[in-house]
Amino acid sequence: MRHRGTRTTSLAAALVLTAGVGACGEVGAADDGDKTVKVGLSAAFSGKSAYYGQDAKKGVELAIENLSKTMPEVSFELVTADDECSPQGGASAFRKLADVDGVDAILGSPCSSGTLGGMPTLARSKTPALTFASTNAKISEQSGVGGNPYMWRMNIDDSIMGRYWTKYIADAGKKRAAIVAANNDFGRGAADLYTKLLPEAGVELVATEYYDLGGSDFRAQLTKVRAAQADAFITFAEAQDCAQMLRQMKEMGMTVAMYGRGGCATAEGIRLTGDPALAEGVQEASYWTATESQRELLDAYQAKHGEPVPPYNAALAYYGMITLAEAVKQGGPDKAGILDGLKKVDLDTGIGPITFDQNNQAHPNMFILKIENGKINVLDTIDTSK
Known part of the structure; x- marks a missing residue:
């Protein structure tokens, strides 16, 4: 990096x-x-x-x-x-x-x-x-x-971010990843890339699920993530969908680590959860943060x-x-x-x-972010131009 x-x-x-x-x-x-x-x-x-x-x-x-x-x-x-x-x-x-x-x-x-x-x-x-x-x-x-x-x-783009992000996930000790992605060119394009990039980084992809943008119920996808025994949950999702996922993960008692690519670690994402504590520990690879x-x-x-x-x-x-x-x-x-x-x-x-x-x-630049105490902290800033 x-x-x-x-x-x-x-x-x-x-x-x-x-x-x-x-x-x-x-x-x-x-x-x-x-x-x-x-x-x-x-x-x-x-x-x-x-x-x-x-x-x-x-x-x-x-x-x-x-x-x-x-x-x-x-x-x-x-x-x-x-x-x-x-x-x-x-x-x-x-x-x-x-x-x-x-x-x-x-x-x-x-x-x-x-x-x-x-x-x-x-x-x-x-x-x-x-x-x-x-x-x-x-x-x-x-x-x-x-x-x-x-x-x-x-x-x-996601090919640039993906090279860094999958290595970061692997370096965190994660071995089994599940993907939940928006059913559009953003989500499917990223999921296709990570199907190749995760194994190259030494992480097994154990499940891939899609959802329609603006969905209200992610329980079916989350149930499959839990059944796959993933230790890393990668989302390609906008802020409103990340917030809904986090609410339903709490309802289901899921504690798997979330690694976002989209709008998860954003001010909108935190606000839309209704409870900032729900987003605690969420990490994200992003192309912008304040x-x-x-x-x-x-x-x-x-x-x-x-x-x-x-x-x-x-x-x-x-x-x-x-x-x-x-x-x-x-x-x-x-x-x-x-x-x-x-x-x-x-x-x-x-x-x-x-x-x-x-x-x-x-x-x-690319930014690696983490939500801590309701705030977005920049863990790393990566110069992708060199």
Whole structure:
């Protein structure tokens, strides 16, 4: 494992980097004067995952508000589309944003299903898209040299996190793991990866169960985990589902150690349990958590929304917008310029370095978290860029 040293800067420094526009104060080598960039946000705004879009929109809007002060030569205009967290919805949302709204770039989707569904639509309109939260490994496998030059990913994916997380579980002395995963591209994609990664780390996979997002009864899946005599319970689940699992685990008297990948060790997850003690000891591998290096973001979010810690989709969407602004600075405000600019992005941010590899994949930090006394503690910060 490689751990962060002193390279990570504060968000203020990231904004300064993003705001810098070269010696002549211009955006892109050939541009001058005020520019407007139309940004499309593809996310779920309806159904059980509607909070994905609601949270992400808050993060993008906060970033645009800050950019109006630090990068005033460019105006960023936001439009949204509901991708319903589904492949069909993603295809529809990406097409709407590109063809009807005429955006210069797309942010999203927070949902892997939406991103995977939208990706094939990008080539016809030559619209660059940047996801900030989708984790299915297929996205990067199919991007850049994988065949799709228009799709980019700012956040680390489950193949990156899985290599560290399965070793961490093995190093904790766990021998038998059971998986309970959301029945979507996020959960199934991660479960498929861990089917290979766990045995490679020396951990036997003894059960794999799936559930529908937003489920209310996990007793059948939990009963199978207990019957398999697992000593590690790995979940690929959102905050509301983790909270329900923890409540029902208590009812069933289950004490197996939970290792999350999703929304388990989050402020939302703790709050939704109704009793923080239920989440005591839960550990999670995450691509975002609140850290002091992000103090400016935390303070700005609290000032605007009255919450001391933003939901992770809001925070990651914020950094996604900052990254997109840097691409505008590096390449220009139109589709071709943004696409070229993404290749040149090299930012230090509150979540680590943002620069893209040949698969259009960035490598910011990974966090290993543990809930202790109702609070989220960072056990380890891993630099995935080296």
